[in-house]
Amino acid sequence: MSAFPGTFAFDEYGRPFIILRDQERQKRITGTDAIKTHIMAARQIASTLKTSLGPKGLDKIMVSPDGDVTVTNDGATIMKLMEVDHEIAKLMVQLSQSQDDEIGDGTTGVVVLAGALLEQAEGLIDRGIHPIRIADGFELAAQCAIKQLDAIAQPFPVDPKNKEPLIQIAMTTLGSKIVNKCHRQMAEMAVDAVLNVADIEKKDVNFELIKIETKVGGRMEDSMLVKGVIVDKTLSHSQMPKELRNVKLAILTCPFEPPKPKTKHKLDVTSAEDYRALREYEQEKFTQMVKQVKDAGATLAICQWGFDDEANHLLLQQELPAVRWVGGPEIELIAIATGGRIVPRFEELTPEKLGVAGLVREMAFGTSKDKMLVIEECKNSKAVTIFLRGGNAMIIAEAKRSIHDAICVVRSLVKDSRIVYGGGAAEISCSLAVAKEADQLSTLEQYAFRAFSVALESIPLALAENSGLHPIETLSELKARQVAEKKSSLGVDCMLSGDSDMKSHNVVESLHSKKQQILLSTQLVKMILKIDDVRSKNEGGM
Structure with missing residues (x-):
């Protein structure tokens, strides 16, 4: 039977047929070891992306097999261009892509949050808590965080006659991008493009009517919106x-x-x-x-x-x-x-x-x-074209990705015109709410709630670290101030302006985007915690 590698069963005529091929060339990991392997792969992806978070986040150079070079700090683009073999790493890529397709923004944050949740889950597994209980606890904690987001969300009326608030939100999105040297111009183009094609009454934006054209040469300031x-x-x-x-x-x-x-x-x-x-x-x-x-x-x-x-x-x-x-x-x-x-x-x-x-x-x-x-x-007059210029193809490609993100954020606000404050302020507020809820629980899920609360803090910690601040010190101070002042708009002062109130800086994010980040990352983590079997080839390992 050695001529037929694999696991066999025999039919009624005594003929063998293969159930699992190449079994002798593979090793199999099950149970807790398998889950830890999954967590390790996902954390590796998250740690790679963490340094790109926020306005001071670093860009990544991606080189394709053909030698094409892409310089970007857009989470979805980095994930798409990364060559990953591990199945869980591929799920992280799909997570970022889902956020990009649905919202267009927050593609880095959603991966960082998923990585932090898995890191916390590993600690709970080591303490003997079953992965299913952890997954269920995370799901309940996510609902608690969503409830808190609804509580701190503020109405944001979209008025075509008053574009300034929308421009400020688009500028928040573009703050971490390469286009921030003509920050306001790009934000105005994105807002004008969306408002031209939007149906405010139906809360609908037809993306088909917005076309983005590029031409190498000239300065980025030469970019324009053509009606x-x-x-x-x-x-x-x-x-x-x-x-x-x-x-x-x-x-x-x-x-x-x-x-x-x-x-x-x-x-x-x-x-x-x-x-x-x-x-x-x-x-x-x-x-x-x-x-x-x-x-x-x-x-x-x-x-x-x-x-x-x-x-x-x-x-x-x-x-x-x-x-x-x-x-x-x-x-x-x-x-x-x-x-x-x-x-x-x-x-x-x-x-x-x-x-x-x-x-x-x-x-x-x-x-x-x-x-x-x-x-x-x-x-x-609804059809518009955004025409982008730049010194080389790499800058134009990044400018195109940036303007797409800004357009998506403005579209999200047309669909759901509620906002929360950025700079990690919303995450700190949710973290405090989930931790408070954990104290009310007497079941095993309280550990998952506390872990979820700690995972939410990974976003402000990463923002502080990327901005050159002391992460733990900054986070502790912000948590204490949010509790004492009952102000959910206090976030990480990434631009080192001396003021942590995101409201005064107009650093705001779409509520829909923030909710989607928490829900998508929780769903992915729940899926990973329920996979308890992995097979890998001996020669390549994981």
Whole structure:
């Protein structure tokens, strides 16, 4: 039987079949040892990310197998680019990704909190408490923390006429990012973009209407918000006008070229007369296509496909500016912005299907030949484009991630307009509430509550450490002041301004984001504590 590695069972005919393959080449860890292995892997990930937390957090250099370099302190990006083999480490990556997909912010904090919870769980396991009791206790403690967040949350009315509070929140999000040298400008762009596309009454934000375009070169301060669409294309002919006013756009997904016979038969051209006839037919078809577009009243043709030089020259002669090779998503965005219809055949083009834009212009960059097409003053003013500039591709990529985070936070506030104070203030308040609740319990869960309370303190501790403060001293002082002054807005003074009141600094966070961090990390920890079996190959270990 040694020829068949694995664990066997036999069917009714006596034939062996494998249940678990390669068993003799694997070692198996079960029970408490397995859980400790899981905790070790998760803590390793959390400790890597902890130094990136807060406005003074450090950036990480990530190098891909192809040699591409990414410099970032965005938790979700770091986690995505880390090459991890351990299954629990992969779960931590997914945790960060879930926070990024749902909220867009707090991706580092959620991993740090999960790591701290697991660290506390390990201590409780060593004291002989069963992992299931710990997991259940953590879940109850999380509910207690959520209740405290609701209690300290403050209403934050989202008013498009008063954008300043929203800008302050976006600035809090961008405080730890590379873009903080043009901090306010980026925050204003993010807020304006969201408010342009938001439906305040329905509390809904359509992200599809916000497009982020980038171009290497220039300064970060050259970035701007365009109330319209920017397309990385130019007009098809260099002699076409560079600026068009009161434009009617024909948005086409049919090419400017003669129709091809839809048959397997081939056409042989045997004489000069046949060639001339074919040539005249093509010319006639080109002219007919251009005439159909002109007759519909279009003053600009946006085409998904390309067209040859002959068609291009004819378009110039007929004074019909055109743009070719515009991608599908861009065409859809142009159609939404201009209120036009995408037309698949020239015969179907009518004046009602044309899009409307007040201004279409080519935008040039410095001394380079790079140009982009800007479509502004559109019929549907909701579609916006954030246009980012920067010295190199790495800075632009980080700026794009940063602005995405800011947009997500503002969107969260449109959906749930309640806030808590940042700088670890909310975590300290929740920690005090959970510790107080633990004193009321007589069951074994009180140990899990106290452990959860200590784990929540990991966020302000990490913030203090990354800011160059003494962590334990800072935390002890803040806890004492929060109890004495009954002020839940006291947090870590990361900027060393001498004032720990986050309210005066406008350091605020979305309540929805903070709740999600606590819930997601608790759910992951509960899942890890319930996995008691792990198999690994002897040669590679864990």
